[in-house]
Amino acid sequence: xxxxxxxxxxxxxxxxxxxxxxxxxxxxxxxxxxxxxxGFISIFSLTSGEELNSxxxxxxxxxxxxxNDKRRLFATSYGGLLELSFPELELVAVHGPKTTCSRxxxxxxxxxxxxxxxxxxxxxxxxxxxxxxxxxxHDEWINSLALGPEELVIFSTGDDSKLMKWDATSRELIGxxxxxxxxxxxxxxxxxxxxxxxxxxxxxxxxxADDLSP
Numbered sequence: 350x351x352x353x354x355x356x357x358x359x360x361x362x363x364x365x366x367x368x369x370x371x372x373x374x375x376x377x378x379x380x381x382x383x384x385x386x387x388g389f390i391s392i393f394s395l396t397s398g399e400e401l402n403s404x405x406x407x408x409x410x411x412x413x414x415x416x417n418d419k420r421r422l423f424a425t426s427y428g429g430l431l432e433l434s435f436p437e438l439e440l441v442a443v444h445g446p447k448t449t450c451s452r453x454x455x456x457x458x459x460x461x462x463x464x465x466x467x468x469x470x471x472x473x474x475x476x477x478x479x480x481x482x483x484x485x486x487h488d489e490w491i492n493s494l495a496l497g498p499e500e501l502v503i504f505s506t507g508d509d510s511k512l513m514k515w516d517a518t519s520r521e522l523i524g525x526x527x528x529x530x531x532x533x534x535x536x537x538x539x540x541x542x543x544x545x546x547x548x549x550x551x552x553x554x555x556x557x558a559d560d561l562s563p
Contacts, residue, residue: 425450465491506532
């Protein structure tokens, strides 16, 4: 329950105590940190360790991000994609299927959040709040999403040992590659336009972002 912080900041507290198991942290600025976990979303001061605001829920909450205007917080959970006002942390809506949602990314140019639920990817338009599914691609749980060049491409990987590339505008699959093991995490490196994929055994595989070749 104690969430330890490792920040290169002279004024940062060494430890923040959460009410339950902590799952994910999102730095808000040099003074505050948002933490999600088992039944809560909370904002903590990085200088005092004090809880500044919180939202309680019966659901596990996972990844979280802020909208472009910084007025809304979106968090994946056991029961769908949660939308909360920010910084008040009051529930506004629940989007998408009422099943476990795990990963999400925000495309600024498209003003759209892309999130995974089980083996599928969904798009939430932040102007109309319409939710639309991608075509079928993965056969098993999706573990990670990443935005590609100009935030107009999405990469996904999961328990089916597949790496997939999607057109974020058309929602169509435009490339795929087989992995030796299930993919657990992923990051796009814009400097050299390569994709680093963490595998289930702790190893790292790298691919070109344009054609998914090693």
